[in-house]
Amino acid sequence: NAGVTQTPKFQVLKTGQSMTLQCAQDMNHEYMSWYRQDPGMGLRLIHYSVGAGITDQGEVPNGYNVSRSTTEDFPLRLLSAAPSQTSVYFCASSPSDLRGYTFGSGTRLTVV
């Protein structure tokens, strides 16, 4: 049982480049979320999904897109990378509302 798998683990981008952070879970969880974690600011919600085909914005959605075509996958797209998007990104999944989330191991992204 792999849980929540995030790829890549590390990435360096140049300003203006685009890329997709991958997230997959094998627990048949309906709820999935993307967070970014910055020093002194805690985990902030970027986008979340309560099921395939359903997504919504979190606290800091600008500059990011998501889609949820299957239950298992929830990719996060950076449209045009900016230095302010340098952060550690976590994907998480939960079986339903008000249940604890299982987090992936994170992607450390640096934008230069």
Added chain:
Amino acid sequence: EDQVTQSPEALRLQEGESSSLNCSYTVSGLRGLFWYRQDPGKGPEFLFTLYSAGEEKEKERLKATLTKKESFLHITAPKPEDSATYLCAVEGGATNKLIFGTGTLLAVQP
């Protein structure tokens, strides 16, 4: 606006020295309060969910309690392996959004 504040920011304990971490919150209609543990370089690990004031949950040396304004994570006779950042999060109102505090960094010295 929903808000979560954790204190202290950092706490250093001797092995066996019990203490408590605080999580105060303002949210319109709390539906759940969550505690997570995060080790350096890893994703948060779920510990507890509390749903209503007066509720308590325990796991090994950890006990979480909830009032209408705050939650406490009590650590009894901690060991060095309890060293980690402890995160509190709330879900409230009509959304499914989880709002996190900035965490308490706990260091337990042998």
